[in-house]
Amino acid sequence: MVELVTRKNEGGCATLTLNRPERLNALNVALFLELESHIDAIAAVTDKVGLVILRGSGKCFSAGHDLNDIASGEKPPRPNYQAHVIEKLAMLPQPVIAAVHGHCYTGALELALAGDLIMCSENAKFADTHARWALVPVWGMSQRLPRRIGQSKAAEMMLTCRIYTGQQALAMGLVNTCVADAGFDAELAALASTILANSWHSHRANKALLADTDGLPLPAGLSHEIARSRGRGPDMAERIAAFQSKSAKIS
Template structure:
């Protein structure tokens, strides 16, 4: 049986690929089970994995929650299994990039929003279609979407259920940037390499600070940073020494 989520590691980057291309990577309980196993493993591998990239195989990121699965009656191994899996992904110690091309609808958008950064191809199509199917979010849409784009824009997406292009998503702040499809893979590679050249200690520590202080009043957030920041990393001295050595050679 073909795996539903593929993992490939390259130079500190772990790429997770949703792998139901014949079904437009529609999300099933079985797919979430495989995704969860990968995420739990990655959380234990901070020494060799500094960044995680989530993407879809074939024509799109994902068409969303598999409606056939819903109609037939799903049997997750525990209550709130899919939502908890998305939360585990969002809370990975490593930064997470979601790469979206083609469809990214409803449940797929909830999954994509677990990424710290979202990169879109111009072919990307985003929509929250819960209302079209008489559904209400249970995987995080009502919380993560307005935090990403603001309440008014989130309400527009939710109430109209209309589709937004990759460029529209970029304009509203849903994605960090949008690139032509022909440049998509190269842009992802450049971004990943750029991030991975930085201190993995700092990447994890900064992600933790953002997560722990989100929603706090400014004074409380500043106090948290001052008193609970991890400060200097174990690779600080080495990095500064390498920089000083490089500049001295250029002098």
């Protein structure tokens, strides 16, 4: 049986790949069930997995919610199931990179927005087409999109249903980086390596701080940062000693 979401573990990075290339990785209930299983497993192994990459197989990241499923009356295991899985992805302890090439439309964009970072190739195409199909967001678009790109630009995307290129997405702040198609995999690997080389303890603590203080007034956020600090990581002394040793050799 073909896996709809595959997982590859390498060097502390878990890469989850949407695997319905014949359907442009359109998102159906069966795919979300597999995705949730992987997310739950990854959340339980923070000592072994320090970073998660979500990407698509074949020609694109994902063309979005499978319209055939919508038309036929899909049956998720519980109400708002897909939104729940996307929230689980967003709330993983580890940082998440959404790596987008080709299509990333509507439900796929809602999925990508769960990433802490979004990296795309120049051939990426982003759109929110809910209004084209007389649909209303229930997977987080109305909340995550304006938080990432601002209220007015989010309204533009939602009202026009226009397609935006990778470079346009970079200019509006939808993605963190946009790289040449030919160098996409190499740049993604370099970004992953950079993140993994830093403290996984700090990554988890920083991600939690950003999530827990989102929307708080500055004084409340500052108080939270102090009161809820997770403290120094277990590898702090080792990291400082390694830096001091390297500096001594250079001098």
